[in-house]
Amino acid sequence: MSTPNDAPPRIGVDEWVARSGERRDRGSGPSAAIVRALERVGWWQRLAVIAAIVALFPLLTSSDYAVRVGVNTLLLATLALGLNVVVGWTGLLDLGYVAFYGFGAYGFALLSSNQLGSSGIHLPSLLAIVIVVVAAALLGLLLGLPSRRLQGDYLAIVTLFFGQIFVETVTNVAPKVTGGPNGVVGIDPLNFFGLEVTTTRGYFYVLLIVTVVIMGALHLIDSSRTGRGWRAVREDPLAAALMTIPVNKVKLLAFSVGAAVAALAGTIFAAFQAGAYPTDFDTPFLILVYAGVILGGSGSIAGAVLGATVVSVTLELLRNPSQAATLFYGLILLTLVVRVRPWRKLGAVLAALVAFGFAVHAVIGAISASAVAGHPRSGGWVGDALGSWVVVPADPKGPGNIAFVVLILGLVALVQLKGTARTVLLVPLLYLAAFVWETRLVAEASITRQILLGAILIVMMNARPQGLLGSKRVEVL
Amino acid sequence: MTRPLLELDHVTLAFGGLHAVEDLSIAVGEGEIVSLIGPNGAGKTTLFNLITGVYAPTSGDIRVAGRSIAGLAPHRIAGLGVARTFQTLRLFVNMSVKENVMAATYGHTSARMWQSVLRTPKARREEREVNALAEEVLGFFSQRLMGYRWDQPAYSLSYANRRRLEIARAMATRPRVLLIDEPAAGMNPQETHEITDLIARLRDERGYTILAIEHDMHVVEGISDRVIALDHGQKIAEGSFEAVATNPLVVEAYMGRGTAVTKG
Numbered sequence: 036m037s038t039p040n041d042a043p044p045r046i047g048v049d050e051w052v053a054r055s056g057e058r059r060d061r062g063s064g065p066s067a068a069i070v071r072a073l074e075r076v077g078w079w080q081r082l083a084v085i086a087a088i089v090a091l092f093p094l095l096t097s098s099d100y101a102v103r104v105g106v107n108t109l110l111l112a113t114l115a116l117g118l119n120v121v122v123g124w125t126g127l128l129d130l131g132y133v134a135f136y137g138f139g140a141y142g143f144a145l146l147s148s149n150q151l152g153s154s155g156i157h158l159p160s161l162l163a164i165v166i167v168v169v170a171a172a173l174l175g176l177l178l179g180l181p182s183r184r185l186q187g188d189y190l191a192i193v194t195l196f197f198g199q200i201f202v203e204t205v206t207n208v209a210p211k212v213t214g215g216p217n218g219v220v221g222i223d224p225l226n227f228f229g230l231e232v233t234t235t236r237g238y239f240y241v242l243l244i245v246t247v248v249i250m251g252a253l254h255l256i257d258s259s260r261t262g263r264g265w266r267a268v269r270e271d272p273l274a275a276a277l278m279t280i281p282v283n284k285v286k287l288l289a290f291s292v293g294a295a296v297a298a299l300a301g302t303i304f305a306a307f308q309a310g311a312y313p314t315d316f317d318t319p320f321l322i323l324v325y326a327g328v329i330l331g332g333s334g335s336i337a338g339a340v341l342g343a344t345v346v347s348v349t350l351e352l353l354r355n356p357s358q359a360a361t362l363f364y365g366l367i368l369l370t371l372v373v374r375v376r377p378w379r380k381l382g383a384v385l386a387a388l389v390a391f392g393f394a395v396h397a398v399i400g401a402i403s404a405s406a407v408a409g410h411p412r413s414g415g416w417v418g419d420a421l422g423s424w425v426v427v428p429a430d431p432k433g434p435g436n437i438a439f440v441v442l443i444l445g446l447v448a449l450v451q452l453k454g455t456a457r458t459v460l461l462v463p464l465l466y467l468a469a470f471v472w473e474t475r476l477v478a479e480a481s482i483t484r485q486i487l488l489g490a491i492l493i494v495m496m497n498a499r500p501q502g503l504l505g506s507k508r509v510e511v512l
Numbered sequence: 513m514t515r516p517l518l519e520l521d522h523v524t525l526a527f528g529g530l531h532a533v534e535d536l537s538i539a540v541g542e543g544e545i546v547s548l549i550g551p552n553g554a555g556k557t558t559l560f561n562l563i564t565g566v567y568a569p570t571s572g573d574i575r576v577a578g579r580s581i582a583g584l585a586p587h588r589i590a591g592l593g594v595a596r597t598f599q600t601l602r603l604f605v606n607m608s609v610k611e612n613v614m615a616a617t618y619g620h621t622s623a624r625m626w627q628s629v630l631r632t633p634k635a636r637r638e639e640r641e642v643n644a645l646a647e648e649v650l651g652f653f654s655q656r657l658m659g660y661r662w663d664q665p666a667y668s669l670s671y672a673n674r675r676r677l678e679i680a681r682a683m684a685t686r687p688r689v690l691l692i693d694e695p696a697a698g699m700n701p702q703e704t705h706e707i708t709d710l711i712a713r714l715r716d717e718r719g720y721t722i723l724a725i726e727h728d729m730h731v732v733e734g735i736s737d738r739v740i741a742l743d744h745g746q747k748i749a750e751g752s753f754e755a756v757a758t759n760p761l762v763v764e765a766y767m768g769r770g771t772a773v774t775k776g
Contacts, residue, residue: 044660050659050660053660053661053664053668054660252629255628255629255631256625256628256629259623259625259628259635259639260617260618260621260623260628260638260639260642261623261625261628262628263607263611263614263615263618264615264618266604266606266607266611266615267604267607267615267618269606270603270604270605270606270607271602271603271604273566273586273602274598274602274603274604275604275615276565276585276586276587276590277564277565277566277586277587277590277595277596278590278595278615278616278618278619278681278682278684278685279587279590279591279616279617279618279619279620279685280587280615280616280618280619281585281587281618281619282587288625292625506606506665508606509605509606509665509667
């Protein structure tokens with residue numbers, strides 16, 4: 036019997052037990068009231084409200100840089116939405132996904148610049164976008180063909196190879212056409228019936244519309260025959276086939292849809308930066324898209340967008356050493372608070388850490404003045420606060436490198452140890468982490484960004500394995 | 513026997529030199545309930561895999577309502593009215609109970625992706641029909657798969673309910689022939705008893721022709737119009753339950769040749 040929503044089931048009956056997860060997720064108090072209110076309105080009203088709030092963002096800031104971050108975030112979000120179809124719903128580990136993004140960018144570039152022919156090709160933007168997206172969908176179909184027989188990691192290797200082929204092709208094969216390592220420059224801006232999009236804000240709104248439309252379309256597909264087919268294939272391809280689902284066709288369709296979405300993002304990206312360069316479509320970028328999908332919760336539309344936003348904004352914050360330092364120490368502190376229990380032990384670790392630092396600083400300072408002559412690389416209040424706690428040599432590079440290796444070995448040792456020994460080792464290791472951070476990591480911003488993002492992912496996935504908005508998945512029963 | 517709905521005609525399946533099924537001929541009449549018995553490794557599940565297209569026969573022919581299905585893709589065979597359940601449950605565990613059933617209507621619906629996005633009248637009508645079918649099929653199991661359970665993930669169901677959901681999902685493919693692989697495995701006596709009634713109802717109320725693999729001889733006795741015994745991929749006996757159960761070849765297949773000494 037279906038119970039009406041306003042009458043909760045009696046405590047202890049089957050239905051009450053079955054809904055325990057729901058109650059726990061929702062909790063009580065004001066935040067739960069907001070969640071409940073949101074649940075009462077339909078999904079498209081929710082989408083519209085969130086889109087309207089996001090649309091206000093460029094109006095509230097005067098910084099072109101901030102809007103530019105917004106554009107990159109929306110691009111990553113769109114890409115994550117497309118990847119979610121392939122990976123999150125259909126369960127195909129596609130590591131060549133970014134090639135379709137590049138295909139879209141290069142396709143649009145060639146159809147909207149002076150690159151081809153004597154005076155170039157300058158198609159109307161809409162026409163160029165439609166051509167490129169359709170071509171990408173067909174290409175997706177073609178590259179999806181191996182997926183008919185390959186599963187799991189085998190498919191991953193083959194698609195990774197496709198991704199590399201794309202970068203190699205545009206870099207080396209026909210430099211006259213694709214511009215080789217220099218890429219294609221001088222791409223026309225988007226132009227819709229005479230209305231040219233030239234400002235960062237303009238691109239922000241174009242992308243916002245694209246993202247929202249894709250979210251809406253994907254939501255409708257998810258709850259349709261096609262969406263059920265995709266997820267059934269993810270869950271059990273053999274059972275799906277025996278339940279009348281043409282598995283190969285369904286897989287190819289997923290590849291195709293993912294490719295089309297990625298290519299659409301690519302066309303706008305090319306128009307936005309007025310150029311297409313091979314390095315924009317390499318594997319590290321693929322990892323960011325994956326990070327977005329996984330962090331947000333594989334299989335969730337809103338999760339893909341939220342995850343991409345978190346990844347994009349975090350990476351942007353990490354560009355600035357002082358913000359990066361706040362994030363780094365904040366992450367460590369958060370992990371300690373969550374993992375070190377009871378609080379007396381936590382307090383002891385923190386107190387020992389502070390004392391340990393000052394002691395080390397005093398001892399080393401007494402031995403050699405130059406060994407503590409440097410200043411912490413983290414700027415801002417964090418750097419000032421750590422001035423007489425963390426040791427920074429005048430020439431930090433060598434000691435920093437050695438400390439980095441020691442730190443990694445120490446972490447390996449830490450996870451092997453149990454009980455008191457682990458707690459005791461934690462103190463010098465934390466200090467060592469601070470040392471490595473202040474001497475080396477902060478100085479190598481581009482590498483540190485990747486390491487920190489990885490650390491954030493690990494911490495997040497430990498705390499919530501299904502991702503921010505994902506639902507818990509069971510692998511085997 | 514009425515007109516045979518499912519026929520296996522001298523079917524052989526060889527993996528290299530190993531003949532998993534050898535020269536097997538079986539006919540199941542429309543509306544009949546036939547049980548397959550035999551020791552582990554006799555080729556019962558392999559036979560199901562052959563009929564549903566997981567394997568293509570090395571030689572011989574398989575027909576449903578006179579139409580040859582040997583060598584067709586599994587989803588085509590399912591679309592022609594052959595559905596099955598699995599001995600080791602293979603539900604779409606991370607989909608809701610209702611979605612599990614709705615997914616199995618894929619072959620009988622035709623709304624394209626763009627029609628679902630634009631919510632064309634056709635797509636909406638199909639979705640309504642699929643919904644109604646799912647609710648009707650789940651209702652077949654009285655209250656066990658009803659109400660709040662519709663929206664629960666399949667993994668949250670009890671073992672017995674998962675077995676029921678497998679049958680419901682097979683029913684949603686609109687089968688004519690239903691292959692049921694060990695429906696009573698892992699069930700308690702009460703549930704086993706229910707399964708016996710359920711299989712009879714599947715034939716009487718839904719008109720399915722049923723081929724069932726079962727080890728529990730009480731269930732076999734309770735449901736079968738006819739019993740077929742397999743060993744080493746070959747048919748060793750066929751007939752009524754009593755005739756097959758007392759057949760010396762069947763006894764030998766289960767117990768071994770008369771070397772055992774009976775206690776006095």
